[in-house]
Each structure stands twice: as structure tokens, then as C-alpha cells.
Amino acid sequence: MKIVTALLITVLSAALISFTSSSELEIGATMPKGDVKMMDVSGKSYSLNDLKMDNGLLVIFSCNTCPWVIKWNDRYNPVAEVAKKNKIGMVLVNSNENYRDRGDGMDDMQKFAEKSKYTMKYVLDKNHIVADAFGAAKTPHVFLFDKNGKLVYRGAIDDNAGDKNAVTKPWLKNALNAIGSGQEVSAKTSKSIGCTIKRTR
């Protein structure tokens, strides 16, 4: 009977673990889905490869409806400046397919981009294909690739969503400056609270 019980526990544990969702892209991984074209708020379509610059590409999964995006939104344009200075492209990706009729449709994205005076591309990831390939879990969720298209930083913008003047760890800016000057990123991952990406499945 003990053997039966042990077997059942093993099988059940395996079954439970098998339901675990896909994980985030690992540091050092190659940028996936680089050729997928996504519609920008300007009406033009771009792939990640189109937007990559000499020293890499910054991808932030974002949206219009998450309070954490709203809190960090005042840092998007300053981050874009740092990225540009370091010859790194930047794109915001909206993968909230299940909220297209609840504030995350293209019309809403256009209004939000205009209101926020975004200086970077803001594209719609149809059917969250890119988010799935990245293992992106939330908004905002940052993925930074170097000039070879390898992931060098993943996580949060900084350690204080509510107050940009109280930031003590500007992780993303540090990572942008590091790869812009050919140095290794010291803090390669970080975490923050955020909203789940609203997938349709």
C-alpha cells in the first residue's frame, strides 16, 4: 500500500508541475519573432528587426489599462532618450488581445500614445505571438537585447513606480548605458509588481 501511495504522490506531483505556464526568456537567449510585423500607432507596420539599432533593441510589454504602466509612464520618454543616445532601438508592445474592446484596441493605443507624447514606436502584438515567444508575463515587462540580438537584461524599469525622484536602482538606464558603451550589464534581472498580459487563451 505504501508503494501505491508513493506512486500516486509522484504521478500527481508530475501532473501538477506539468500545468506550470511557460517561463520568461533566459538571459543570453536570442531575440525571438524578430520578423513578425506589428502595426504601430502611426499606421505603419514594423518588426523587431526593423527597429533594432546598432547596439540593440529595448522591448517593453506595455498597455493603456494597467495602473503600474500609468505609474511608470513618466519614465518611458526619458528611457527612450537614453536608448537613442546609446544607439539602441526601443518599442512598446501591447499584447493585451483579450482587452482590445476594453481599452487596449488600436484606437485606444493611438489616443494613449498621443496623450503620453510617446517618442518611441507603440505596436499591437496580434494574438500575443511575440509575448508568448518572450514568455512575457506582465505590463510593464522589460526585455533588452544587445547588438547581437542576445538578451542582456530582463525585468523592471527601476525600483520605484510611484516616484521617479525616489528611485534608488535605475536598472534599465544602467543596462542601456552599459551595452551602449560595450560593457557587461551588472544587474541582469529584476522584478516588479505588474498586471498580467490579458491573453485570449
Next chain:
Amino acid sequence: MRLIWVLCVSLLLSCGSDTSEKSKSQSFSTTVNMGPFKMLKADQYTGVMEQFKGQKAVVLNLWATWCQPCVKEFPYLVSLRNQYQDDVEVVFISFDFPEAKTDAEAFLKKQGVTWDTYMRTGNDQEFFKVLPESFSGALPYTAFIAKDGTLVKEITGAHTKEQFEVYFRQLAERVTP
């Protein structure tokens, strides 16, 4: 040996099947009773979780009033906690912004949460050090922890009552080796 395989397959199939037949229908409570709503610092988290070790399995749910999927699934967890409370405790930790404490409290009251519940206070980075390592920061997050303290399942995003009940039942029936 054949019996073992039949048992294993039956149990596995039951994981993915509709369990609503076995679910007790419980209407959404609107009682005004409410348990203590405590502010929780990161260094107090382990103590809260440890109190149940060896006594009950724990379902940890991280939520916030700003999080629509959290709000949607919340009553399912309350209902299942009331159904399985002899074997399973639900620990709710609110990750609301400090200014929304009153909203969170009103929500808990409306939901009929009659046991201790928590709101995190302090730096989120300190919480990432004590929460399960694979927690990405996306809410809602639910972890299923066996009576012996083993983390057996983590899920992110909204789930149905039937999906939750599979794990509640497995926690309640789990045999400690």
C-alpha cells in the same frame, strides 16, 4: 501493478475534468462580518505562512483591487476556503497601492472574508526575497502549498472556480509521505 496504473490514470484524468458536479453550490456572500485586515512587512511573511505548517495546507493569493482578474476570481477562493477550511487555509495578501487601503478593506468586507487577511507594506523588492522565487510580479498569483510546506503548484492570471477546486481538493487529500 495493473491496479496501480488504473488508479494513477483515473486520478490524472480527474485533474483535467469538470469538477463542478462535486462542487457545493455556494452563493456569493455579502455579510458585513470581516476578519482583521493586517499590514504585513516582508520580514513578517514567513511567520504568517509557518503558522500553518503541519496543521493545514495553504493557498496563497496575491491580489489588488486595481486588478480586474483578481477581483473576478476572489469570490471563488472565498467560497472554496469556506468549503475546505478544515484542511486548507487561504492567505490573501493585497498588493494595493497604500492610498487604496480603504478600497481594499471595503472589498474584503463585501466578499465576506472573516479570517485574518493582509496588505503588504514597505518595499516590494523585500517581498520578492521572501515570496516563491518564480513569482514574476504579475497579479493575480496563487500558490498551493501542502501541509508539510512543499510548494506544489503556482498559477498566474484569473482561473475558474472549477480550476481552483482541482487544486484545493488535491491539497486536502494529499497524503504526507
